[in-house]
Amino acid sequence: MPARKKPETPAKPTVSGKASTINDIARLSGVSKKTVSRIINHSPLVRKDTREKVEALMREVGYSPDPMARGLAFRKSFLIGMVYDNPTAQYIVNMQYGALDAIRDSGFELVVHPCDSRSPNYIDGVRRFAQQQKLHGVMLVPRVSEDQALADMLLEIGCRYVRIAPVAMDDMSRMVVTHDRDGAAEAADYLYMLGHRDIALITGPNNYRSALERTAGFVEGLGRYGLELPKARIVEAGYTFESGVSAAEKLLAGKQRPTAIFTGNDEMAAGVYKVAMRSGISIPQQLSVVGFDDSPLASRLWPSLTSVRRPTRDTGRLAASMLVQPDAMATLSSASVRPHLVIRDSCQPPEN
Amino acid sequence: MPARKKPETPAKPTVSGKASTINDIARLSGVSKKTVSRIINHSPLVRKDTREKVEALMREVGYSPDPMARGLAFRKSFLIGMVYDNPTAQYIVNMQYGALDAIRDSGFELVVHPCDSRSPNYIDGVRRFAQQQKLHGVMLVPRVSEDQALADMLLEIGCRYVRIAPVAMDDMSRMVVTHDRDGAAEAADYLYMLGHRDIALITGPNNYRSALERTAGFVEGLGRYGLELPKARIVEAGYTFESGVSAAEKLLAGKQRPTAIFTGNDEMAAGVYKVAMRSGISIPQQLSVVGFDDSPLASRLWPSLTSVRRPTRDTGRLAASMLVQPDAMATLSSASVRPHLVIRDSCQPPEN
DNA sequence: CTGAAAGCGCTTACAG
DNA sequence: CTGAAAGCGCTTACAG
Structure with missing residues (x-):
């Protein structure tokens, strides 16, 4: 909708009907696919003008990298799992909205995974989920977030996670503390x-x-x-x-x-x-x-x-952002959100 | 956990620490990887004893195919998108539970995609979501399910969908009618x-x-x-x-x-x-x-x-199952769920 | 800063 | 019913 105009190469989402690939971008912009890959992954090892030229082309043809191809090569998907055991509906939904706020336009998606923590093998269920999908990371919502055995399992299989809990109970890089x-x-x-x-x-x-x-x-x-x-x-x-x-x-x-x-x-x-x-x-x-x-x-x-x-949406946003931008974590490393009282009509001084 | 015992090859989830691949299965069971692929995809073109031998091995080593590799080859992911615009929290959550009921152990996962249907470009947002993730299909929840332009777009890009709505407003293979x-x-x-x-x-x-x-x-x-x-x-x-x-x-x-x-x-x-x-x-x-x-x-x-x-969970289950098992659709093709009155304490005959 | 080769774990034609 | 070859769209070492 804004500024950029290029009459000679009209902006269309696809070339000849099918989605373009990294090869198309490389060929059309005259660089190697490795350079395009570097640009996709925000590597600093690309000259500024090269980067800008290629990025312009990507926008023009509406290119976006295939998450499955990237995931296969990376051996890691672009999926964030949200694992929870039956909190209230509003809590779940707010947490999801918050997480989605954080991953919007990042290429990540949110996959929901409710479970029953009373079931003896629920940890295996989460393990399969994390391993089969090669999850980028998981958000652990109360009360599964309090289960040390679950966190241990994730650590063991090398799946990053963030625990949302009332108090710190893990490395602070994996905690959002809610201070209930x-x-x-x-x-x-x-x-x-x-x-x-x-x-x-x-x-x-x-x-x-x-x-x-x-x-x-x-x-x-x-x-x-x-x-x-x-x-x-x-x-x-x-x-x-x-x-x-x-x-x-x-x-x-x-x-x-x-x-x-x-x-x-x-x-x-x-x-x-x-x-x-x-x-x-x-x-x-x-x-x-x-x-x-x-x-x-x-x-x-x-x-x-x-x-x-409880600022549930903020909590979800914080947790998800810690998963997708671990670099920005310095600033978040003591991540926490705080509740506060909302006064309505259900209280007054006692009679007599 | 039950019957099968094979002392000579103890059941362990991985061979030498890393997850096994289709090549491992092919090699260990002495068949080609194509045959293993056929088994994964439930092709009938495999002899029964071959199938059983290979399936036993897969269970033994804890093999499960990589969804990203499959997705890349299929040009289609194993993700179901749920698209909705701000219904009540309980409705969203019940719909999610229902969808998850239907896709449990199917290899599919549920990706949530709330959107704002008042936004002029929300359809583009859904389009990007569907195309970039190469979604297997999407569930359209009221009220976005009522937007014909959205359905048209999905049809155009070849993304299958199911609409949940009070009345039929599409081919019945893509409808769950709720009869409000x-x-x-x-x-x-x-x-x-x-x-x-x-x-x-x-x-x-x-x-x-x-x-x-x-x-x-x-x-x-x-x-x-x-x-x-x-x-x-x-x-x-x-x-x-x-x-x-x-x-x-x-x-x-x-x-x-x-x-x-x-x-x-x-x-x-x-x-x-x-x-x-x-x-x-x-x-x-x-x-x-x-x-x-x-x-x-x-x-x-x-x-x-x-x-x-409203039987929301059933509705979600039905919609998702129509997406993941289009074959079983004969029986579901006039899929619908019906509401019924739950009587509590808020009514009585009028006074005088 | 840039590139050619090999590979991620699957499937699709094409033969047999 | 089974298999060898090529390819899906990316990235990772390894060179330059």
């Missing part, structure tokens, strides 16, 4: 500042690092004000809506109800809503609720849910 | 049977075929009982939560409120909930609501939302 702890602490801060003193916590499963971190962050956050969370005010649930319902039933059953509940994710917060609604406990007047994720659900609920936002 | 109309009719049926006579409809955007179909299905459904929907009871919205809020505000403002509302998707139903809640209109006592999608949101809302379920 800080987000939970911010929630604690907020509830304390509103005046809440009898606060409850619904945590995710203890075998999820994110659950442990969010719990620790929340407990520490309250601890900074000298407030201690009694055991009875902490209920472990399963990060699901249904488990949130069960946990909320326990916490809201007695007459000594907490005035605020923090949940390890929004799904469980929706469970709290359900129990509160049908018990006639009004949110936020009689009960304040804070979730974690800032999923779409948070704003769909009524009253809209105050929640800790 | 039937689902909406079922919702109409249900509300009428409950006794509702003043019913409103919040539709999706008129440039979405799904919105037109759902509207038509609902209107027809009521029409079967001789009930006509007045113009003022139909409000067009944008399939979003916010647009659902606006539409509901219009419908619920006057003193002559409808006793039931059907919305074109769950997001807009959540908008109705919000307006009802804050206006003190109780669901289902004073207002019945039916959504469409049966998204997770439907069960998270309180009271839980009655909604038309």
Whole structure:
């Protein structure tokens, strides 16, 4: 659409109908195919004017190198694998969007690989995936990112990877740290500042690092004000809506109800809503609720849910960019993203 | 893991550390590489005992053909592209799961390609994607599936595709029909049977075929009982939560409120909930609501939302299987999936 | 900075 | 039913 005009050689995507190859480019521009290859691979060993001449031609005929031919010669594909085990849909999709942001126009593509980490041979499944496709690298999303055996296997077969996790648990060149702890602490801060003193916590499963971190962050956050969370005010649930319902039933059953509940994710917060609604406990007047994720659900609920936002798309972008531009990694080497509280309508100071 | 035992040649995944090739298999089994190739490609032109001998060896050494080498020779990759423009996260993810169900262990992989169909050159983007990756085929998800120009482009470059849409709009070998109309009719049926006579409809955007179909299905459904929907009871919205809020505000403002509302998707139903809640209109006592999608949101809302379920995962599975096994297509050639109503707690007979 | 040769691991005609 | 030759479109050493 812009500037360049060359009446004598009209720009068309193909020569004689079929896609052009490195040989066509070499012949038409009068250099060897090796030189064209160097240009494709951004080698510095090409004279500037040669490079420009050839690049102009490539644009003109709409040439782009065949990823399968390159992959065969490199013994490595231009595919990034995203490996995950059943997080929420919005989380998966945001992570994918982020990864795609990072690899756009880079020649890489994103291949999705959900798996079941409870299956005894899921690691073999990932191994086959990585080896057969000769993946350029894989993104490990929580909670598979927490599985050291998986990371060890990838290391062993020489497949690069990036782990996304709440805390550093690998070489920093292979980590994106999400600092869930800080987000939970911010929630604690907020509830304390509103005046809440009898606060409850619904945590995710203890075998999820994110659950442990969010719990620790929340407990520490309250601890900074000298407030201690009694055991009875902490209920472990399963990060699901249904488990949130069960946990909320326990916490809201007695007459000594907490005035605020923090949940390890929004799904469980929706469970709290359900129990509160049908018990006639009004949110936020009689009960304040804070979730974690800032999923779409948070704003769909009524009253809209105050929640800790995770910058999932940024996380995915960072992880994928570490895979496709390991050179730029100096600047990213302590890659991390931070959550923050998004305040909506589900909290207020406690009554009386 | 089962039966076969061969003490003399222990099963190991690789010979001397590196992955084996078609040459290794040919040499070790004493046949030509062409014969091995035939076996890989399930050609019938191989004697049964030869086939079995070679397949045993392949299993033993853990051989699997290199998709990039195959792709280079075939001039076609083993990648399925999924092209979509911003549907809800759950819909995308379910579609992906379904597609992955269909291609599991087939040697194909799923590459995701979101795009912005409002962008003037998005078709070029898909073209580049399909041509550069030499895609085996692409799944077109609503609403890009409705864009005839996109389908025409794919036909022109010879890239096979399957369109997922509410109605047939292409050769049936390239269609999965979702029959949204039937689902909406079922919702109409249900509300009428409950006794509702003043019913409103919040539709999706008129440039979405799904919105037109759902509207038509609902209107027809009521029409079967001789009930006509007045113009003022139909409000067009944008399939979003916010647009659902606006539409509901219009419908619920006057003193002559409808006793039931059907919305074109769950997001807009959540908008109705919000307006009802804050206006003190109780669901289902004073207002019945039916959504469409049966998204997770439907069960998270309180009271839980009655909604038309779309078998999205089945849809994705069907579409992908039509791409990877066009031979089995005889049985699938009129491929379709049907929605059905899932009844929860958001409806009851109208008061008085 | 540039090039000719060999090879990546497969498949496609073409013979037999 | 099986095989030897050539080729898919690139890159990697190795020379210059």
